[in-house]
Each structure stands twice: as C-alpha cells, then as structure tokens.
Amino acid sequence: MDIFASLTAKIKGKEPTIVFPEGTEPRILTAALRLADEQLVRPLLLGDEQAVKAAAATAGLKWNDAVTVINPQTYPEEKYAAMVEAFVDRRKGKNTAEDAEKMLRDENYFGTMLVYMGLAAGLVSGAVHPTGDTVRPALQIIKTKPGVHRTSGAFIMTRNGGDERYVFADCAININPDAPTLAEIAQESIKTARLFDIDPRVAMLSFSTKGSAKSDEVTKVTEATRMAQEQAPDEQIDGELQFDAAFVPTVATQKAPDSAVAGYATVFVFPELEAGNIGYKIAQRFGGFEAIGPVLQGLNKPVSDLSRGCNAEDVYKVAIITAAQAVATD
Structure with missing residues (x-):
C-alpha cells in the first residue's frame, strides 16, 4: 500500500x-x-x-x-x-x-x-x-516522553511508489549525540518505523564494522548499540556497522556474517548530525528517494x-x- x-x-x-x-x-x-x-x-x-x-x-x-x-x-x-x-x-x-x-x-x-x-x-x-x-x-x-531526554528528527526515505521505505535518524536535531542519546534515537526510530508500516531492523552506523577500526567515535556507537539492545532485547538492533554492511547482503556476509540485521537493515541510526544530514540528502538526490520529514521523535x-x-x-x-x-x- x-x-x-x-x-x-x-x-x-x-x-x-x-x-x-x-x-x-x-x-x-x-x-x-x-x-x-x-x-x-x-x-x-x-x-x-x-x-x-x-x-x-x-x-x-x-x-x-x-x-x-x-x-x-x-x-x-x-x-x-x-x-x-x-x-x-x-x-x-x-x-x-x-x-x-x-x-x-x-x-x-x-x-x-x-x-x-x-x-x-x-x-x-x-x-x-x-x-x-x-x-x-x-x-x-x-x-519529551518519560525516559526520553532528547527529541530527534527522522526522515522516511521512500522510493518506487513506497515499495522501498526506510528510516534515517537523527538527521535534523542533535549535532553530536552521546551513546545514551543514540540509544534513545534507536528506540524512538523503531516506533516511527512501525507508524509507517516498516518492519524495524536497526543498524547503528559507523565508519567501522564490528571492530574493523578503533577510535572514540567507534566506541560511542558500540556502547550505544549495547545500551539499545539492553533496553529493547526483543528488537533487532546491531552495530557498529558501515552502511554497505548494513544494506547490502553480499557485503554483510563478508563483514558481519553473524548479524541478523546486516544486509537487511530498515532503520539507520547515524552517529552524528553531519553524517545523517548529508546521508539523507545523498539518498534523495543521487538515489531518487523521496525524503519525508523531519518527523520529530520523542515528544x-x-x-x-x-x-x-x-x-x-x-x-x-x-x-x-x-x-x-x-x-x-x-
């Protein structure tokens, strides 16, 4: 539909x-x-x-x-x-x-x-x-809702008459979210996905996949992933994942073979606003996606x-x- x-x-x-x-x-x-x-x-x-x-x-x-x-x-x-x-x-x-x-x-x-x-x-x-x-x-x-400390902004990325639809967050509000904020963004993005009839499989994005790089930026995402998984043990959340590992099944089998999310993610949580804002605009302009939003989350x-x-x-x-x-x- x-x-x-x-x-x-x-x-x-x-x-x-x-x-x-x-x-x-x-x-x-x-x-x-x-x-x-x-x-x-x-x-x-x-x-x-x-x-x-x-x-x-x-x-x-x-x-x-x-x-x-x-x-x-x-x-x-x-x-x-x-x-x-x-x-x-x-x-x-x-x-x-x-x-x-x-x-x-x-x-x-x-x-x-x-x-x-x-x-x-x-x-x-x-x-x-x-x-x-x-x-x-x-x-x-x-x-914000009880237990939520920050609002965030998600875009619904849709193409081919709505047959393809994904959630990108946060692309609008938080400039450099810490690990607890990223975990919150993941939880709220799951709710947004369901509102749009998207089965949420959450990729916590980074420039590293499963320890392929070491830095404070990567540690932030791995910590956020751990927190999000603990907060919602029944949800499919994984990270840290590079975008290709999160989105492309053949790449996922090489970079994250044990992940249930890699290669099939539908919700993409970006590590900071700069990446999220650039990312959704690239998908919009190069990929032909319609960007619907921002949908303000957490209020x-x-x-x-x-x-x-x-x-x-x-x-x-x-x-x-x-x-x-x-x-x-x-």
Whole structure:
C-alpha cells in the first residue's frame, strides 16, 4: 500500500484536530482546506478570522466551515487566563505570569499550548517560521516522553511508489549525540518505523564494522548499540556497522556474517548530525528517494516542523503524518 494511503487509513474517521499557527499562509490554507474537504483532520488555523478568510479567497480557495479560526490576540479573557496559568505551572518558575501574557500572544507558543491543554492533537508549523520557532515551544511546553531526554528528527526515505521505505535518524536535531542519546534515537526510530508500516531492523552506523577500526567515535556507537539492545532485547538492533554492511547482503556476509540485521537493515541510526544530514540528502538526490520529514521523535504529543521551502502538498503530507502520530499515541 502507498505510504500515505496507509497513513490516511489510520486516521480516517478519527479526524484529530491539528493546529496550524500560520493561518494566512496560502500553502497552509490550501492544505488545511483540502484536509477538511477530505474529512481527514479538523484544521484549526491561528490568525484574524477576516484576514484568514480573505487570504483564502485571494488564493482562489473555497472556504469550508469545518475549519476553525482562533485569533490569539483576541482569545476570550477567561480562557486566556487559564492558558497563562497552565503555562506558568508547566514552566515551573522559569517564566512569570507577565512573561506568559506576552509569550502566548505568539502564534507558535499559543498553538503549542492548545496541544498541551488537549484542545488540539498536534501542531504543524514552519512554512514561514524558522525551525527554532516551532521546536522551542514544543521542548518548553510539551516536552519529551518519560525516559526520553532528547527529541530527534527522522526522515522516511521512500522510493518506487513506497515499495522501498526506510528510516534515517537523527538527521535534523542533535549535532553530536552521546551513546545514551543514540540509544534513545534507536528506540524512538523503531516506533516511527512501525507508524509507517516498516518492519524495524536497526543498524547503528559507523565508519567501522564490528571492530574493523578503533577510535572514540567507534566506541560511542558500540556502547550505544549495547545500551539499545539492553533496553529493547526483543528488537533487532546491531552495530557498529558501515552502511554497505548494513544494506547490502553480499557485503554483510563478508563483514558481519553473524548479524541478523546486516544486509537487511530498515532503520539507520547515524552517529552524528553531519553524517545523517548529508546521508539523507545523498539518498534523495543521487538515489531518487523521496525524503519525508523531519518527523520529530520523542515528544509527548506530535509537533511537526515544515521547511520554509515547502509547497502545499508537503504541508498536506506532514499534517497527515502528525495526525497519524496523534492517533497512534491516543
């Protein structure tokens, strides 16, 4: 089944509410109205209602009354006071009520609080804002799941109509993760793989395979592999593996003949961000893979960051992923 047909089937009939802070952006409006028309999600747009509807009309879009618009600047006083109180409590003394009054007028902070308070199931932003404006409120308010210390960013790499699909992580967030963080990334990437109907076989990548090289960088990956295996003894996780040993069966028989993962990996955990970011872009540009993401992993509730170069189709797909994450964690 096509990857998005599979995700759509997971959310059809559930229609989780997804908040879009960039309510007047034409790409957001195009995707949100399409999602509403197809009854996949209930879009909640932030902004002045008149301005939002005018932007939709200018873009030649037909309005759907299933779309809700909320203006953070004119949110009812009683509801806003409750939001301020919840924010101050969540920040545990790091921000005063006066700080909160100002911060929550920002659409990304306001939208993230809607998710935290259960008024929306997930958030999609970043068509206009840089990554930090989306991720920072998520880390401060929604925070990571119990036992997870860092969020990470995975890409779903797909080709041939979805017949080939893999997870690459972390390609977006952690610059130089230590061994415990790599182990966490492996665990969260397994969950992401299953969301996309990928049977997870995890390769902890390095420039060394099973001790073929010695360095602190290799030791980090072997330690991360040991930790990940101890944390999830029923999962298929192995390392350290070079990419060819992880991916090519004939190479695997030479370099890692005793590995159940080598040659057949579907989840690739990169040792640091530089390798992951370069790796997914090489697969995308040289290998003809579509890179879907980044899918933010490890958060209590789903928040998705768009590229500012995205188009309406990208927004539509990321919203479906976010909705599927929300449904999976219900």
